[in-house]
Amino acid sequence: MLETSVRLLRLLALLQSRPSWAGADLAGRLGVTTRTVRNDVERLRLLGYRVHSTTGTAGGYRMGAGAALPPLVLDDEEAIAVAVSLHGAAGGTVTGIEETSLRALAKLQQLLPARLRRRTEAVGAATVSPAGRGPTVSADTLLAVAATIRDHEQLRFDYLGHDGTTSVRAVEPHRLVYTGRRWYLLAWDPSRDDWRTFRADRITPRTPNGPRFTPREPPGGDAAAHVVRGAGSTAYEYRAVVRLHAPAASLADRLPPAAGLLREDGEHACVLETGSADLHDLASFIGGLGVPFTVVEGRELRAHLRVLAARYAEAAG
Numbered sequence: 001m002l003e004t005s006v007r008l009l010r011l012l013a014l015l016q017s018r019p020s021w022a023g024a025d026l027a028g029r030l031g032v033t034t035r036t037v038r039n040d041v042e043r044l045r046l047l048g049y050r051v052h053s054t055t056g057t058a059g060g061y062r063m064g065a066g067a068a069l070p071p072l073v074l075d076d077e078e079a080i081a082v083a084v085s086l087h088g089a090a091g092g093t094v095t096g097i098e099e100t101s102l103r104a105l106a107k108l109q110q111l112l113p114a115r116l117r118r119r120t121e122a123v124g125a126a127t128v129s130p131a132g133r134g135p136t137v138s139a140d141t142l143l144a145v146a147a148t149i150r151d152h153e154q155l156r157f158d159y160l161g162h163d164g165t166t167s168v169r170a171v172e173p174h175r176l177v178y179t180g181r182r183w184y185l186l187a188w189d190p191s192r193d194d195w196r197t198f199r200a201d202r203i204t205p206r207t208p209n210g211p212r213f214t215p216r217e218p219p220g221g222d223a224a225a226h227v228v229r230g231a232g233s234t235a236y237e238y239r240a241v242v243r244l245h246a247p248a249a250s251l252a253d254r255l256p257p258a259a260g261l262l263r264e265d266g267e268h269a270c271v272l273e274t275g276s277a278d279l280h281d282l283a284s285f286i287g288g289l290g291v292p293f294t295v296v297e298g299r300e301l302r303a304h305l306r307v308l309a310a311r312y313a314e315a316a317g
Helices: 001-015 023-030 033-047 076-090 098-111 114-126 140-149 224-233 248-252 279-289 299-315
Strands: 050-052 061-065 155-160 166-178 183-189 195-201 203-205 238-244 261-264 270-276 292-297
Touching: 001 033, 001 061, 001 076, 061 292, 061 299, 076 098, 076 114, 076 279, 098 114, 140 166, 140 224, 166 195, 166 224, 183 224, 195 224, 195 270, 195 279, 238 299, 248 261, 279 292, 292 299
Parallel strands: none
Antiparallel strands: 050 061, 155 166, 155 203, 166 183, 183 195, 238 270, 238 292, 261 270
């Protein structure tokens, strides 16, 4: 009986590890006959697992979604990945899941072997989340928006603008984009006949959803790049395009997504589209990268740099 229980757990782990399995492959992995595999599959079904089977040369087994979540069988690497992700979710930018994440993490920690528990606890003890990292968005909002993206349904919502006024919008949602500080929705706005980017924390979905639509190709074919360009430059009062005289690879890790859009410009240079609400902060940020640079676009930034250059030259005597 113990051997059968162990084999059932191994079979369950295999079925959860990839979309489908041939019966012969499962039998080979478990060291049993295909008839034993069929019998074990029936035992799993009696326990409430939905295991679908097909016959023929291309037949096999696959796990289906059941009415209740069955226990998961995770290998060491998967368990650590889930624990680390739950640590991040407990202190992230999505409201309403912090306590749930902590409860799930506590349950997982109790089940982990001692060697894995020490590794995941070390991650938690060594990691802190910076305060004021950005506005948070509710999990219900993200789920509602994601569902309309998945089903290609028009999203209707109340939107809180920068000036504090609320408007009712109806758009064709394309993608949710997380920049490391904020969540954004990229969508086609039929009333403006153009693409628009909305901050997810300012969205309040309405029901029911609008009609279905045919998805469009995002601007430039890259939704994330389009949103980052808008969040890092066009959303600010002072915008600039700066050529940095250093390879993009040497700067990519030092620039957060919210800093703007970075693209290569030859082997030894790159271009940064960025912006800020304050010229001095913008100049300090670019100068703090520690590489020579040229302002390609940005009249206000050029003027401010001339003032700073004169000030520093006078300070140096």
